[in-house]
Amino acid sequence: PSKKTKEPISRVQAYRIMKEAGEALGMENVGTHSLRKSFGYHFYQKNKDIAMLQDIFNHSSERVTKIYIGIAQDEIDRAMDDFFI
Known part of the structure; x- marks a missing residue:
């Protein structure tokens, strides 16, 4: 759930989170x-x-x-x- 609305996050937001986490770990092409x-x-x-x-x-x-x-x-x-x- 979203921290702001408590509704499920969107598919796009899930991708952004995964991409950011992958980059933080030095990994490329990480997604849902x-x-x-x-x-x-x-x-x-x-x-x-x-x-x-x-x-x-x-x-x-x-x-x-x-x-x-x-x-x-x-x-x-x-x-x-x-x-x-």
Whole structure:
């Protein structure tokens, strides 16, 4: 809620707060979408429940969700680490 009105802050205000916090930490390109993706990544790492995460994000498939949070590439990289011909 807003400190002034006690109403929910706007999407734009949330972005401004995130951007300012990121800059204070020396980070670039931080926004509310960064939080959404980070939440998804850490939720998956903790729970390993991609189906629930798919529902939370309202994605059409588990594959879309894995790509969105970067898990698909992580899985490919791990599979290739031990692959020798």
